[in-house]
Amino acid sequence: MTANTPAPAAAESEQVRSDGRKPDELRPVTVTRHWSAHAEGSALIEFGGTKVLCTASVESSVPRWLKGRGTGWVTAEYAMLPRATNTRSGRESVKGKIGGRTHEISRLIGRSLRTVVDTSALGEIMITLDCDVLQADGGTRTAAITGAYVALVDAVEWARQEGLVRKSATVLTDSVSAVSVGILKDGTPVLDLPYAEDSTAETDMNVVVTGSGDFVEVQGTAEGVAFTRKELNTLLDLAVDGAEQLAVKQAEVLAE
Amino acid sequence: MTANTPAPAAAESEQVRSDGRKPDELRPVTVTRHWSAHAEGSALIEFGGTKVLCTASVESSVPRWLKGRGTGWVTAEYAMLPRATNTRSGRESVKGKIGGRTHEISRLIGRSLRTVVDTSALGEIMITLDCDVLQADGGTRTAAITGAYVALVDAVEWARQEGLVRKSATVLTDSVSAVSVGILKDGTPVLDLPYAEDSTAETDMNVVVTGSGDFVEVQGTAEGVAFTRKELNTLLDLAVDGAEQLAVKQAEVLAE
């Protein structure tokens, strides 16, 4: 972990974050595998106060545009319970339409997982990852991706047991996890931002990384002030280290 | 508990239900109060495999049609996660409209809670009960009502602490809980039906009962064969007994 070189004691005391973490420290991560009695794969993942229920549902039919090609599909839907946040927000089902943010994150999750799936090895089945945020405290999309991967592994295994997927097929080509990084108002680059930091950060970046350490998605956004190439590099260092720790956690949980 | 007279051993062995319960026995009930870090009141309630997250959100404004009357409002929204059930069902937010069943249950929960609330004692605030089914195994609406009452009590107390409700005002005039009862295919009347029983029952009834044992709602539906006055009476006996046990549970949880 290259970015982890401990700062000298004096400097460190200045960098302490509102929740006492070091800049390059993740919040406590817990993954409750097999949370759901019904889904083919599932995980309740927690990044500190953020709790996301990820279920993987296997259906033996693919979207119309894929029919007859002998290849499968993986898709995702992200949503938040109305009171997952500090202030209640109206239900999208009641409003009758899905907001832009919801759409964006659903697409991000689906794309991220598909990068590590060989859909042709999957056969004509569809796996839907539902990521429902039960409680939000920043980093809901990164927790969702990280948890959804665990649910996906179990769903693929289930499909294999059921004979829907060939015994020997390599469906998953790698693992995938995600973290947020950002630059706080005072200029400090930090890893895994809770809501309090995220809502005031100058720059916000979500990075999706494979188990081998390559990038699947890099989405950096300046919230007020544009960021320099140097800042971007520091953020990427933090992200790669964080994702590495999450990959270890995923492996541990899946080894149980 | 009048309907509880134990049947003779022989008969009893015949009546054993798929999950081993007696006809007049509730499934294990657990209530996790203060589940949410954000909501003013909350409870995760479980009736066996049915798990419903109930949050109560207090807003200091009422619907337009109530403005300026000095009286409050209590409303509810019920929803199910897509994979709460055995087979994934499409999200209502994605479909762009709320189904009839969802509408019906949301209205039932709101009405049931309002019966034990003196909205004029509440002042001009609105409390929204969000009841989200995380996992479904029959009786989701009755669990929702029973759990929402617990969340509501805490939200009213929060509003009192915040000075939104007068110290001395009696907002809640009674407690309220709900159970399902039904007549199985073989004619046995039973209490608290899991999905396996519910989906094949001849008659299905949801009963909402106050702490004092009176009825708030009685909704009985013949699914195939109409039911007699005598059967209706037996079902009401079972329901009143079940609701009494739930009221005891609610009181215990709120006394903690």
Add this chain to the structure above:
Amino acid sequence: MTANTPAPAAAESEQVRSDGRKPDELRPVTVTRHWSAHAEGSALIEFGGTKVLCTASVESSVPRWLKGRGTGWVTAEYAMLPRATNTRSGRESVKGKIGGRTHEISRLIGRSLRTVVDTSALGEIMITLDCDVLQADGGTRTAAITGAYVALVDAVEWARQEGLVRKSATVLTDSVSAVSVGILKDGTPVLDLPYAEDSTAETDMNVVVTGSGDFVEVQGTAEGVAFTRKELNTLLDLAVDGAEQLAVKQAEVLAE
């Protein structure tokens, strides 16, 4: 009619309702059979000032989920003209969504009728009952069920004539009708509430009853104060008597 025991003259004068009826008296009921020139079955039913046009449409295809099972379906859609009520309410088509109340009643009507239909005897046809309230004065859903049954009988007969249903098949296993009952503010239990009574009643109950006197639906709702088991029993007595009179009326109309 057990609940009909005439009260002593003195008491009776106290119980007289706003429209002069006795507590256990229905409003005048008229049924205009074959109202529509197009529908396979139709009836314009009036319960006092409530006027509901019920049409039954036969289509030779069933919903997708029923295809290939050799069995039919009966469904219903309820709606109100915008100025059926005292104050104009916006059209649901203009709003772009159906309200919860509309959904709830449509489902109730469909379920009620299906209880007396042997859908397997129907063959693969679908009968849709459209119940449009032209003028509303309380009891629109009960009038709709009662009128829809008449339209349904004619549609089934039409289908038989057309050879869509076997000559000898018993499609309708019983008749069905519905009434509202309730407890007025002064505590009087009454039958068939017009809007003026319905909007101020303490308890409101809709009861759907077969020709044989058994229950298809019992939906009782406390609007303010919960109701006791004793009150429930009185209301059920009133409802069964009212439904019996409606069954007689249906038989008369169908015998013409």
Add this chain to the structure above:
Amino acid sequence: MTANTPAPAAAESEQVRSDGRKPDELRPVTVTRHWSAHAEGSALIEFGGTKVLCTASVESSVPRWLKGRGTGWVTAEYAMLPRATNTRSGRESVKGKIGGRTHEISRLIGRSLRTVVDTSALGEIMITLDCDVLQADGGTRTAAITGAYVALVDAVEWARQEGLVRKSATVLTDSVSAVSVGILKDGTPVLDLPYAEDSTAETDMNVVVTGSGDFVEVQGTAEGVAFTRKELNTLLDLAVDGAEQLAVKQAEVLAE
């Protein structure tokens, strides 16, 4: 009636329409004024088998864009019951959107009535004309306009009685009615087409005419073959004559 020059007996026998009418003859017209117990004005109008219920609702507020100008508004909504026609069509409320035809006709009715209303004399009130087709047999939009005018007259009078409109104000500057005309497949120009003729006509035209005989709307559409200037003139002759008869009918009904 200039276009009415009787054809020689022989020719006439050839021109007889499917319902036995002469080319320039209206179907029987009946208007049931005050049909609704609730609306401020109402009329059930019948053009042969076409039955349209027209209600006029007065509201003491105008659309936002008119507020504060001291002027009123008249608008209309047209709709068809699902089984008004020979084949059931899906409800627009269920589909969640209004079709183009419905939109078009609603706008036509509103525009037609506003031409004879001095909205500045109306004060800040809005009158909504709901025209619901209970049974359709061609000419539903022309029946709707003709009936809506009757309902509008009564609603304006009601508003005057209520003091919402000045006693002396001339709100209605003329009367208005509408008829359809068209050219049959065999080339015969005819007045007031029932569905059987309308669905096969070469040209279809709806004409809205004031009591003084001027045009409010002329909407002619070639369904297959374009029409000549001469044909247009013949159709306009027929329309003006038909509208004159309807104006007489309106006056009679309003004089009762």
Add this chain to the structure above:
Amino acid sequence: MTANTPAPAAAESEQVRSDGRKPDELRPVTVTRHWSAHAEGSALIEFGGTKVLCTASVESSVPRWLKGRGTGWVTAEYAMLPRATNTRSGRESVKGKIGGRTHEISRLIGRSLRTVVDTSALGEIMITLDCDVLQADGGTRTAAITGAYVALVDAVEWARQEGLVRKSATVLTDSVSAVSVGILKDGTPVLDLPYAEDSTAETDMNVVVTGSGDFVEVQGTAEGVAFTRKELNTLLDLAVDGAEQLAVKQAEVLAE
């Protein structure tokens, strides 16, 4: 041009319109054929400041209700960019529904083009004309029809080259164009109204005319005062002349 008899010099000077045109004069018309790199046919048409992009898309499948009949279909969709007009109007996609005006014009364009198409000669293909108003200054629907015809001709030719339409088949039976005419506030009847005139005109009429000079659609609307038969005749004269000039323009463009 029969209605074109020049007025005496004196009168003429009085009739000069805000943009200096004579009453019977079209605005400059330009047609940029083959504007789109993708569509099978396309034209950017300008009537003065009104600019409409018309594309014709050929799809080798017809709407469900036409399947298997061996006949094709031509349809149209009209829309306006949000800032095509002087004041920005909200997007219909964002609102989630199409307005009545948009619906009405889309239907008009489709109907107008179908009058000159022999859909049975087309085979089972569908041609969609998209008419998007990039800038609006009155007469957008008439420009759309006139430009869509050009795009349609090219799309039909493309389909013929592709072998989708028989070499010898006469698909287009005539040409079609459209103009607006109206009566200004001062009583002057004029041709081709820009927004400034259109928004204050007493009467507004859109006329769709074939190359042979017959009528496809005549839609005249009194905006305030009803119009007389004589005025209608003058307007029709102006329209026929204007359409004749447009037909010449179309022929020139298609001859290039």
Add this chain to the structure above:
Amino acid sequence: MTANTPAPAAAESEQVRSDGRKPDELRPVTVTRHWSAHAEGSALIEFGGTKVLCTASVESSVPRWLKGRGTGWVTAEYAMLPRATNTRSGRESVKGKIGGRTHEISRLIGRSLRTVVDTSALGEIMITLDCDVLQADGGTRTAAITGAYVALVDAVEWARQEGLVRKSATVLTDSVSAVSVGILKDGTPVLDLPYAEDSTAETDMNVVVTGSGDFVEVQGTAEGVAFTRKELNTLLDLAVDGAEQLAVKQAEVLAE
């Protein structure tokens, strides 16, 4: 331009792209400023075959949540004409909902522009950038951002002339432009991808850069194979160079 070092002749011949460009070469860019007669600012921008009409509309009111804060807002809406692409896609207005991609891009454009706007210097006005893709050939979102900046500058100037913005206020703190970069199937990193390249690229990245060369947005997506840190760096080099050329172009156009 560091990445521009010309490759040796031999290598170069291998790298030639389908349209003959070098890997680090933009397509021809043209900007037609003041395209619209109505909008306060506008530009028709072309990146090769991609044509986007950008209009800026100034409204003197802000969204509700900003009211009374004395600060303005800049927002954007992106859309594509149905036949902007090679195959016609259904209109979002007809479908009744906006797709995820549209939502995502609208949000990206709005965010990108706000980074260079001091909304507090703007006063309580809202500027909406409508970016409508008339023809698409890859890079529509980057062309939209680049063109929208030009339209925004003119709209701000207009607001200043109208006295809506203080004479001396610095509203725009920098310029902003955007380019796409990507890694082709053969591993070549390239700048400004047309559709043919974009649809088959391994990695696709959109980069939004300020005039000073800092990052506003970095959105990199692996379409099949994850990308390495080294590849990311090469893509960022290409993007910064491309954006610099676009900034020069913007300055030239605005200097006219």
